[in-house]
Amino acid sequence: MSKKKKMTYYPGCSSEGSGRHLDESIRAILPDLGVDIVDIDDWNCCGASVGHIGGGALPNLALTGRNLAKAQERGNQDVVTGCAACYLNTHAGNEKIKADVKKRRVVNEALAEADLSYDDELDVHHVMEVIVNDIGMEKVEELSTNKLKGLKVAGWVGCQTVRPFAGTEAGGKYATYEDPTFLDDITKAVGAEVTDFSPKTNCCGGSVAVMKPEKTLHLMKTILDAAVESGADVVSTPCPLCQTNLEMYQDAINKEYGTDYNMPVVFPSQLIAVAMGMEKEKDAGLQRQTIRSQKLEDMAKK
């Protein structure tokens, strides 16, 4: 990519709470990788996985409509987000509105209440898709001058980053649903070591894990079992809810199953930031792990 790409960034609610380190590391690495981002002005929540129940289908879609109308004001053709749920809702909503004239009409009828309208044909992308398709793994490798030599990484993709869109035309066709390789490719590009970890696309329980952890602890245990067995130093995942769930429920898992897991769970964007020689706190957000990886922190240059 010779010229810098301009994209409109949708940070999502977790960027101001549990997923701050995802947001911070994305903001740190994208410009150096050749993608300038500017936030959607006054963005709102996407509705996540329960908005349709609490608010109804059309009000839930109107949340996405408002974000897209505000994104359109930026004049870029592409919207990018790092959050799996934000991506899923915004991408799905956008495709729905673009494909259905009637749907666009009713969404715009609601948006008119705030003098907004979504008339454009924007595309919504996931950060991982942008790294694979627009930036390219070679560029990540080239700029990773501080190779994370000896760090063993279990790549856990989770669900909504790749399902149900990663293999579709509109989703950028950058990964398969059952055996996506991009996360391991990033691990290799930053000079770290990929471990033999099979539950790549397993589910942590998502918001059901927040509501009823007792029903989903076994899901997270399967992931931790495999990560530990593979000899990983850290688990790398692109999803903010996966990261928080797997990190914060380790105590409960240890209590329930008599294990003694203390596995750091980081974002690939944090690994890239450290490999690009950026600051470990300001850029990589490593101080925001509740389970910290000394090995990774020691690799940071600054």
Place this chain on the structure above:
Amino acid sequence: MTAPIPTSSRKYDLNFARWVRDNVEGGNKMNMCMQCGACSGSCPIGTEMKDGPRKIFMMVRAGMKEEVLDNSTLWNCTSCYRCVVRCPRGVPVTYILQGLAALSAKEGYAPKVSNNYFAKFFWMSTAKLGKTDERLVTTAYFFSFGLVEGVKRSLANLKIAFNMVKAGRMHIGLPHTIKDKKGLAAILEKAKEIEERS
């Protein structure tokens, strides 16, 4: 997981399948289901569901509205979309379950279902603030089980909360909000009105 057996005392709503087809997103593809069970077999949390998606679809066809709308299958779906990508007949399973869950909440079939409380508090935060306040939604959810249970659940999560505050991942102070709260409220109000009129 035993399948409900038809009896003469059971109530059937023979229009239910048609209603689902016309009103639930993806419902028009439900007639493609050939009962192969790839969905239920792929479900990460199938063991926590009374019937699972395959049986739910058969029950919709049979007109078992009550049993479908009052079913843990709708509420324990984690939205992992594995069934969607694996269905050999292209049935958007997750979307249909989500639509049925929304219908269940709307029709009052889920007054005591905890996920329904969670969804309500989530929407309150989103509609009022424009953003999800992770603290408010979880705390309100904990106390929806009553004061004693609320205190118990909050205390059980105290260490997590403390760690998150320490890591700067739990916001302290007033909630984050969007600037144009009034505009968003008007949009959502109008969207609700449109949905009800159609």
